[in-house]
Amino acid sequence: MARITRRILVAGASALAVAPRVASAQKKYDPGASDTEIKLGHTNPYSGPLSAYGAIGQAIKTYWTMVNAEGGINGRKVTFLTYDDGYSTPKTVELVRKLVEEDQVLAIFQLLGTPTNTAVHKYMNAKKVPQLFVATGASKWGDPKNFPWTMGWQPDYATEAGIYAKHILATVKNPKIAILWQNDDSGKDYVAGFMKGLGKGNEKLVVASVSYEVTDPTVDSQIIQLKNSGANVFFNDAAPKAAAQAIRKAAELGWKPEAFYLANVSASVTSVLKPAGYENSQGIVTAAYLKDPSDKQWEASPDFVQWKAWMAKYNPGANLADAFNVYAYAVSATMREVLKRCGDELTRANVMKQAASMRDLEVPLLLPGIKINTSASDFYPIQSVRLQRFQGETWELFGDVLTNESE
16 A cells, blocks of 8 residues: 655745744644644455455545545645554554554544454553544443543444344343344443343343354354244344344244344445345344435435435445445544544644534434534444334334433
8 A cells, every 4th residue: 555645844935924924823733734634544354354344444535535625624635544454453453553653643533343443442542642433333432531532433332232122122022032243342242232221130031142253254053053042033243244144044044033133233235135135134123323325215315415426426336225335424524524623723632622522413424313412521422323124125214213221
């Protein structure tokens, strides 16, 4: 990957004039920012077992291309440095250190993965470099007291899972629940939130809980074990590849749970449901906070029209039905707003200050009624979702905006 070199401006004689010096004195910069540039760093699994998420990194890259074509952020072009970490934590540590210490980025933006973000969590906070809007819903990213330089973006996994648990209790008679979960912090977060949502006394409703490793070639044996438990409810908390395998294997075994829940991180029609087979995915329920690109009800909404125009011009090789492209656009729009609010004070501290000062922010492609709110003590930007059910070849929303009020 080519190194992008920062432009260095050398002041000439005219720079000694009084007016420019006064204007310059009002500006504040940390490494990664200047009069002409803002550097953001990022790693993503463009290769490896979770390479389906590579679509997110590619879409974010093209988003900043659009921003720069439109004049940048307050006149400054955004340099987005993105590296492939293969979802390997040692590689993530190596690349994040390079981004911070060699490339000298202003902030790390949208670093993807729970274990990968965990591997650099303490480092980023010790260095006092923003680790912003991480691409993981683990609840640990909302701890401003102990980690004031790290903030999540999407609804946290525990909240999402708690909502599924409550929906099961409200809609399924005599539920017997089976859970497939990824054996890392993200999976543990989902399970903990789910159990909390069930509430005390209902733990016995979970008749099987089986984990898998991200490096496992298949989850066939896990699905056989879950089917044999006699469960009539299935909560599929797996990353895209494993999630698709689980749906397909359940169908092959003739296991048809009365209720089937899928983690939002694997709700992509293109990467999960199509490979699993549309016929095998009917009736699956997931949480949503973004507009689904396959849902025709959004076709005339201004933000969706704008998104499609961006896709056509800047990301033409990507699939319009892939929700990862919607996600990338919305989270990047949030970062754009934060940088815009920083004005000429492009310090790392001010970046975090602005990120922690968003009130009822409406971001393109968020579902109606869902807004971004943060404060110095609240690092969970999005805390509401709606439920949707897969029908035909698309998701269909149902019910009201929900939050998990068990906490």
